Structure formats: C-alpha cells, structure tokens
Amino acid sequence: MDKTESIHLLMVDDEKKFLDTITERLKLKFFEITSATNGEDAIKAAEKGGFDVAVVDLQMPGIDGIKLLEILKKNHQYLEVLILSGHATVSTAVECTKMGAFKVLEKPCPFDDLVEAIKDAYERRLKRKFERDQARMQKLEALAMGQSPLGILKEMAKMEDEGK
Amino acid sequence: MNANDTINYINAEGLQFFGRVNASISHELKNILAIISETSGFLNDLTDLARQGEPLNLSLLGNCNQSIAEEIQRGFTTIKKMNRFAHSVDVPVTEIDLMDTLSLTAQLAGFLSTTSTVRINADRKGVGRILTSPFLLQNLIYRILCLASETAGPDGEISILVSSDTDSGDLMRIHSPVPGTWNAFPTPKIEEAARILGIEMSLTDDPEQLQLKIPYVSNQIVALAKVLQL
CATH class of the missing domain: 3.40.50.2300 (Response regulator)
Incomplete structure (x- = not known):
C-alpha cells in the first residue's frame, strides 16, 4: 500500500x-x-x-x-x-x-x-459501494429511457434519500 | 433460610462473584499485554526503519522502553491484587482489617470500565478487627459499588468514610454526589449478603448517603462459623 x-x-x-x-x-x-x-x-x-x-x-x-x-x-x-x-x-x-x-x-x-x-x-x-453504484447506474439508465430531465432529477433525489 | 441454605447461597453467589472479578482481571491483563505487544512491535518497526537508513529517534525509543516498564509494573500490581483476592476464600470466616478489605474490593471494582472513582477515608482511632466472611463481605461491597456506579457513572466519584464510633463495630458511610444513586437500593442480593453478615444498612438523612453498621462480631457470623465447624 x-x-x-x-x-x-x-x-x-x-x-x-x-x-x-x-x-x-x-x-x-x-x-x-x-x-x-x-x-x-x-x-x-x-x-x-x-x-x-x-x-x-x-x-x-x-x-x-x-x-x-x-x-x-x-x-x-x-x-x-x-x-x-x-x-x-x-x-x-x-x-x-x-x-x-x-x-x-x-x-x-x-x-x-x-x-x-x-x-x-x-x-x-x-x-x-461498487455494487450500490452499479445498481444506481442501472436504475438511472432505465429512468433515462422514459423520463423528462426534471423527472430524472426527482428520481435521483429520491434514490439519494433512500440511500440506494 | 437454614444453615445449609446459607452455605449454598454463599457458594452459588461466590462462584458468580469470583467469575465476574476474574473476567475483569483477565481483561485488565489482556490490555496490559496488548500495550506491551504493540510497543515491542513499534520498537521493531523503528529498528527496521533505521536499517533502511532512517535516523533513530532516541527519545521515542526511551518512551517505548518506559512504557513497557510501566506496563510490566501494572501487570505485577494486578496479579498481586488477583492473588490477594484468590486467597480471600482460604478461610470462610476469619478476622479481617476492614480498610484492607475495602481497599482491595474498590480496586477490584475499578477493573470494570463502568465503575466510578472510589475515594476511601478512615476516621478512626484504633484499628478494629472484624470477624466476618471476607469473601462475602467483598461481594457485598463490590455489589454496592457497582450499584452506585450505575447512576454515578464512570466519571463520578463515590466517597467512603469508615469510622469506629461505637464499641461494637465500624461504620461505613458511602456517599455519591449524584441524586438517585440509591433508588434501586437494596437489591435482593445485597440485602441477603448483609443479612448473613449481620450488617445493618440504612439510608441516612443525606439521601445520597448509605450507611453500613459492620459489627466486630455478629451472632450471624458466629452461627455461620459453627455451621462451618471452625
């Protein structure tokens, strides 16, 4: 190290x-x-x-x-x-x-x-942490398919609150 | 409770108390060994660094040596206390010096990280010898100190004053500055130990002070000694 x-x-x-x-x-x-x-x-x-x-x-x-x-x-x-x-x-x-x-x-x-x-x-x-980040990325990718930019931001804030 | 019940009670209680005290002593010894082990390891680390060309910090070396010496002394002191405690079961009923027993018990309780600081003072003209069960008396005092520490906390201070103001025994006043210290007093085990030893316990006009009247000789102890055929 x-x-x-x-x-x-x-x-x-x-x-x-x-x-x-x-x-x-x-x-x-x-x-x-x-x-x-x-x-x-x-x-x-x-x-x-x-x-x-x-x-x-x-x-x-x-x-x-x-x-x-x-x-x-x-x-x-x-x-x-x-x-x-x-x-x-x-x-x-x-x-x-x-x-x-x-x-x-x-x-x-x-x-x-x-x-x-x-x-x-x-x-x-x-x-x-890596697994959490990966799961978040996958969720964000899925969100990005059908959401407006504001909707994506709202979902991100929600995920942050839930600690996901 | 008949004589056999009393003996069974002392044995069962005693075993639990012995285990508890020994666990706290072993914890203390492990801490001492851990400090010696880490300090010795640190000396090795410094030696390795010196071999690689780093300058040796002599003051650091001196501190390490001093720390090891102090911990070895602390270990000796702890083992001496352990030894004295272990020998307190040698004779079930015998004459003791209350100050000695009190001081050792306070030190044993001090091995628990939750125990308040205990200050002991004597206000007595002569040294009264008390015929008692040393082991059970230690158990009683230990339980009282642990009970007081539950409220007073590890930062609190419990003061004990011993005086011999009567012809028949010594008086031990245990004071805690924290209100409510004696709310849970007496627990059934404290009450039972005091009864067997013939010790009267009471809360004084000062609500934070507990008073123990410890007779030089009590009928209960004489009866116990007879049962034990001493």
Whole structure:
C-alpha cells in the first residue's frame, strides 16, 4: 500500500497508551487515522465523514463498543467496523457479527492480523459501494429511457434519500 | 433460610462473584499485554526503519522502553491484587482489617470500565478487627459499588468514610454526589449478603448517603462459623 491509496481509519479505545502506540504503528503502514478514547468522541468524528473502517474496543465507559457499533452502522451505511477487544467472548462475537461487525479480534492481536483484517474490511466496503453504484447506474439508465430531465432529477433525489 | 441454605447461597453467589472479578482481571491483563505487544512491535518497526537508513529517534525509543516498564509494573500490581483476592476464600470466616478489605474490593471494582472513582477515608482511632466472611463481605461491597456506579457513572466519584464510633463495630458511610444513586437500593442480593453478615444498612438523612453498621462480631457470623465447624 502507498500513500495515494491510504485507508481512513477511526480507532476507538479507552486505553490511551494502546491507542497511541497502535496508531503510530498503523501510520507507518500508511493508514490515515483519527483516534478517539470514548464512544461520544468517536460518533462526533464519524459525523465528519470520510472513514473507511472503524476499529472499536468493546468495554469502554459511557457508550460501550456494542452501542457504538450499532450507532456507527446505523448512521454510516458503508463504514466497516472491526471489534478489537480484550473482553470478547464467543457470545459477544456472535452478537457483534449479527449487528454488522466485519470481524471480532481478540487483544492482544498479532499486528499483521489486524492489518489484514483492516484491508479485508476496506475491500468489502469498496465492493459494497461498487455494487450500490452499479445498481444506481442501472436504475438511472432505465429512468433515462422514459423520463423528462426534471423527472430524472426527482428520481435521483429520491434514490439519494433512500440511500440506494 | 437454614444453615445449609446459607452455605449454598454463599457458594452459588461466590462462584458468580469470583467469575465476574476474574473476567475483569483477565481483561485488565489482556490490555496490559496488548500495550506491551504493540510497543515491542513499534520498537521493531523503528529498528527496521533505521536499517533502511532512517535516523533513530532516541527519545521515542526511551518512551517505548518506559512504557513497557510501566506496563510490566501494572501487570505485577494486578496479579498481586488477583492473588490477594484468590486467597480471600482460604478461610470462610476469619478476622479481617476492614480498610484492607475495602481497599482491595474498590480496586477490584475499578477493573470494570463502568465503575466510578472510589475515594476511601478512615476516621478512626484504633484499628478494629472484624470477624466476618471476607469473601462475602467483598461481594457485598463490590455489589454496592457497582450499584452506585450505575447512576454515578464512570466519571463520578463515590466517597467512603469508615469510622469506629461505637464499641461494637465500624461504620461505613458511602456517599455519591449524584441524586438517585440509591433508588434501586437494596437489591435482593445485597440485602441477603448483609443479612448473613449481620450488617445493618440504612439510608441516612443525606439521601445520597448509605450507611453500613459492620459489627466486630455478629451472632450471624458466629452461627455461620459453627455451621462451618471452625
């Protein structure tokens, strides 16, 4: 990976030392990173947009990882979320996966495994966006056959609202 | 509840409590290992960069070394607490120092990310030894701190003042600045543990303060010790 195709990461963990160190290591791999030590700050950061993947701890004060996962998946359809936690159990892993987490990793996790998981999550994001764009294009092509320019614009706005 | 029921209750409750505390300790240890692992990995990354001709940042190296040393110390401290907690089941009924037990229990509760900060102060002239079930007393205090933290939150502060203003026991006053902290008090499990230990609990005129009267010796504890043939 080089700087021109860097993945934008949102790292969330209440262990500040861990967060700072892993952020430094990931930066060396050319990821672009914003870090947050709690759920509230992570939500604010995500609202600014531009993130490809979020890496989220489970046990945090205030908004915990499960709730944060729910909010991020609800508000950011194409953001992939990885769970990285020392508190992961089989049942929480199943729960997180059902809620849309891309993968659940257990701390301490080999760094290379984390990097691979982030890249895989990014690929899935690209694939899902590509499929969405393709479906939109097909729909627009079909619309263009029998609609006025204003009608096409209205349909496009409707599709945008529906997040299609 | 007869003697056998009491013992069964302590065992069942104790197992659950033991599991909960150990899970929180293992979480703490995993966090420590994760920091050491990432810091060590970062040192490797810096070494690789140096091999490729990048200048070595000595201050960064120093920070990494210091961080590893701090985390190893944190790990030792955590394991010491775990060890003390594990040994609290060695003797079912024995004499304890309340401040020691209280301090350890607050530290154990602190491993949960949801727990408020706990400040402990003692206002006592002498050190009273309390004959009790150390494990069940820890369980009771832990449950009370968790209950208070549910309302006070992780940013809140719970203060505990221990005094020995009576001849028969110690008084523990647990105060939270957040209104409504004790709305759910007492839960059935807190009530049951206090009953077995012979501890009187009450809310004081200050609605945010809970008071525990902990006897040096209670009839309930003597009866429990007899049942356990100590």
